[in-house]
Structures are given as C-alpha cells and as structure tokens.
Amino acid sequence: MVKMKTVITTILLFIAVFGAAQPAANEIIKKIDQNMSSENRVFESSMTIHGKRSSRTITSKTWSVGDKKSFTEYLSPAREQGTKMLKLENQLWIYSPSTDRTIQISGHMLRQSVMGSDLSYEDMMDDRKLSDTYDAVVTGTEEIDGRKTWVLELTAKVEDVAYARRKLWVDVERFVPLREELFAKSGQLLKQSTLSDVIQKQGRWFPTKIVFKDMLKQGDGTEFKITDILFNQDIPDHVFSKASLKM
C-alpha cells in the first residue's frame, strides 16, 4: 500500500513538474496572441528590401484595430510617399497619389509583393490570432541566440488561411516567436522569418525586428523594423474610411 502511494505520488510530481514546464501547445499560442495581438496599435516602421541588385528602405505609419481594420500611410521614399493602404475586414484598397486613384486589391493580386518586399498583401491582410486559425503541437525544444524555445507545429483549422502549416520557435519565457517557417498545403516551404530585438512595451513582449524571406523569390529578404509602437490608443473611426485615403 505504501509502495502504491509512492508510485502515485511520483507520477503526480512528474506531471506537476513537467506539465508546468511545458504548457499545452494551444496554451502557448494563446500566450503568443496575448503578446502579438492587441485591441489596437499605432506604429511606425521601416522596411528595408534587400533585392538582388540593390536595397531600398520604405518607411510607413500604421494604425490598426484588432485584425479587422488597418490603415497604412507610406512616408518615404519620394516615389512611395503618400501611398495609402486601407484594410477593412477582408477587403484591401490602395491609393496612389500620383494617379489619384484608389484600387481595390483582390484575387491573385493579393499574392503580389508589397512594395517589392518578401511580404504579400495576403500576409498583411491575415492578422488573425493564431489560436483562432491553427491547432498546435509541441514537437521539441531548441535554443536560438541563447534563448530556449519550444518548437511548435501549427496546422490550419480553418480553410481561408494563406499557409496550411506553420512551424514556430517560441521563446519559453517571453512567449514570443523567434523564428517561423510557413508552408503550403503541399508541404513546400514558402516563407521564413526571424524575429528579434524583443522589447517589453505596455506589459507585453514584442519583437521589433523581423527578417522575412520569400523562399520562391531571389534576393536577401526584407528587414522590417518597428521604430515606434503604441498599443491600445484612441484611434478615431474616420481613419478607417475610404475618404481618408485621399486626405
């Protein structure tokens, strides 16, 4: 009887120790969502596109509310200055000041590159929480730049996602992804990203530098840096209207 008690105690202790050390995968992605998603945010960013022949940097300011509304204004270089992008639900419009035209991006155009970067409009559009769109499984642990990470395999649980499968390396302490691989339904690796320069802002951990690499594209990837970010701001509703594109 004493032996039996010892065995049960040992099993419970094992579960308690290892269960606490490695939460369920779906819990991990919920915690990632808590860091990466917010009610709204305003940020300024610079995007350096390392093309095959040259590199160029584009700066922009973005206002976004959840995963439904987003408005971006490009600030530089001169050719892109004043270009604006508005996302409402699953619709996307681009305003070009040189033509004074607003064009809705749809269909195959959503797969085109944003400003020649390694990001597609589809990537920008899909801002949904990981926990709403993917089921996760922890497949192991690895160390990236001295930080311990869980390796997560994510499989889409909804149909309308750009990538059927994702592989995430998540910082075990901060619950921030440090590396990500995006796969097509066929299993082909489509994109790779490395996230770094993690800062703590308004009580959450957030990576401020992401290097994207479209594996089907030549070039040395796109470096996306958030130069300033504020969460949960008061953003007036009129920002997310088609009228604001021409303002």
Add this chain to the structure above:
Amino acid sequence: MIRFLLKGLFRDKSRSRLPVLVVATGVMLTVFMHTYITGFMGDTIEMNARFSLGHVKVMTRAYAENISQVPNDLALMDAGSLLGELNSKFPEVNWTPRIQLGGLVDAPDETGETRSQGPAIGMGIDLLSAESREAGRLNIQNSVVKGRMIQNTGEALLSHDFSEKLNVDIGDDITLIGTTMNGSMSMYNFKLAGTVSFGTEGLDRGTIIVDIADAQAALDMQDAAGEVLGFFESGFYDDEQAVELAESFNASYDDDQDEYAPVMKSLSQQGSMGQYVKLSDVWGIYITLVFIIAMALVLWNAGLLGGLRRYGEFGVRLAMGEEKNHVYMSLVYESIFIGIAGTVAGTAIGLFISALVQKYGIDISGMMEGASMMIPSTIRTRITPVDYYIGFIPGLFSTVTGTMLAGIGIYRRKTSQLFKELEA
C-alpha cells in the same frame, strides 16, 4: 525562218493556243506559289522581329535566361550609354530600346472607382524621339482604328477589341497597374489617344502601347530598358549576319562574369524562332522545288504530247523532202516560242495575282484563334526579283526538253515507209 514559224503558230491555233495556255498556267502557279511562300514565311519572321524579337536583341544575361517571364527587375541599366556603344560599334543596325510590361488596365468611373478592368500586355516603345523609326516599323499609324497616334507623353494606345471590352473611348483616362522593376505595385495614368488593330490575335487581345519614357516612369526604370532591339537597314532578317553580329558583340563581354552584363541574341537564337528560321530556309526551297519539278513534269508531258500529235505532219514533210534536222529544229524553235510566250504570259499573270494578294492579302484570322506564335492573320505574298525569272525553269526549259525528246522520233522515220504510214 522565224517569221515563217511564227506565222505557222499564229495560223494553226491547235499548235499554239493550248500549249501556250498550259505553259502559262503552270508558270503562273509556280510564280504565285513562290511569292506566297516567300511572303508568308518572311512575314511571320518579320512580324515577330518587329513586335518582339528584333533582328538582334540585347538584354542582360539574367534577363535572357528568364526571357519568357519578361523580368524587368533584370533589365539593362544605363541603357543610354549602351545604346551609344551599340550605335558607334554597329552603325549599320538601327538600335531601339523597348520595355515589355504586363499588368492590369483599369478604367475609372466619375468617382475614380474601378468601372472596368482587364489584363494587358504592354509595350513601351520609342515613339516620341525625332530619330525613332518605331512607329513606321510597327505600322502603328496604319493600324489606328479610332483616334490618333501618340503625340505627347502620358498618352496610350489600346488594342481596339480591348478598348471595347473596357468600354473606354478616345480621351478617357485609364490607369496601368503594373509592377516596378523593384517589384512594387505601380499605378500610372494615361489618356487614351487611339485604338489599334494589328490583325493578329495575340496582339489584338489586350495590348497597351505607350512611349518608352512613360513606361520608364511607370515602372521606375529611369535610364533602364528591358531590351535593346536591333534592325538591319535592309528591313529584312539575315540570319548569317545576325549570328555574326551577336558573336562579335558577345566576344567583347567574354571576360565579364556579371549576370547583368549585356548579351546579344539573333532572332534565330530566341525561343522557337530558330527552328522556324531554319524551316523557312529549307522548306521554302523544298516546297518551291517540289512545285517546280511537278510543273516541269506537266509541261514536259505537254511538250511530248505536242510532238507526238504532229507525227503525221512530220511524215508528210519528210516525204516532201524536208531534212530531218530542219524538221527537228523547227519543232524545237516552235517550242521555244511557245515556252517564251507561255512563260511571259504566266509570269505576268502570276505577278499580277501576287501583286493583288501582296496589297490586299488573304484573311485567315478565323484559323488563328488561340495561336501562340505571332502569325499574321492576313497572308500576303511577297514579290522578289527571283519571281521575274523563276517561271522560265518549268515554262521554257521543261517545255523545250519535252519537245526535244518527242522530236527524236523524227530521226527514226524511214522515207521508204512514209507513204505506207500515210496510207494507213
């Protein structure tokens, strides 16, 4: 004697009318066939040269490797200095920069929202510089259906069918949505100056033509060009000359390992055109040769029949004491006259029909739907110097040879048997 023979031919219609008709028909068909083959094959090559391949084309090595994708991100930079180099090295060739572009043409409504939209393949060509020959080369002026040629920057031409599909009219604003050479989305406004129809399915489906300066501005390609095309001054493609030119240019970049270094390719070195050029050389000769041989056999036979039909006449003439040589030579001379008369008449008629087809063409657009190669939808003949004498091979040579063979029988006739033959 010549006058005597001619009188005989004119008076005895059975000796002249039918043989001349047969020879003329054969020669006419030979001349027409030759102009038809020359015209069709040459037109296809020249059309592809003028619209996309040039007689020679300079591009970057990386662009050449992915040419089917028209990768403007791999375009030639410093196109101006490259043009200068080409003009000084190869002044016998007319060089012109081009940008091929793809994208969407979007027509706005009065509020600026998309009213209609369609995929387009575009060409940025040098239309506005004084020394440019592009408008004439592409026959744009004559292809304008509505409106006028591009006269100012910011103007565009659309293929007529495409403009009707988009429901846009002359003077309307259209926006070209494309991709810059950096991969960014680009939007650029144009005013519709005119609509064009080239008579080729591929070009008339959805083409936009703009001045190269506008294409450079729209695609962020300042002083860049996707391709620099070279055209021989003669206006006709010469494969040997083109290949030699390309080899000589490429030799100067042999040591340059840069994938963006320029490379020159002749028309025959681009895509499936090489095969076509080779085919047009070989098949042009084969088809013409087969036809000439066939016609020669027909006319030879006609000459033979003509000779045999007059078997009795020769008997009488020999019986009257005419020399066999004289009879034979008179027969040969007659056939020469018939051959010359038939050939001249056949060549004249053949050239006349060819000239008509050269001017008005034969519309085969119904057969061209979905064709991937740029084949003219109107077949036109092309009259070349050869056509003025090619008919003499079957018309004169074969007729006379046939007659000469038939005439050999004259020497086998025996005077002692002639009256017996006549009685029979």
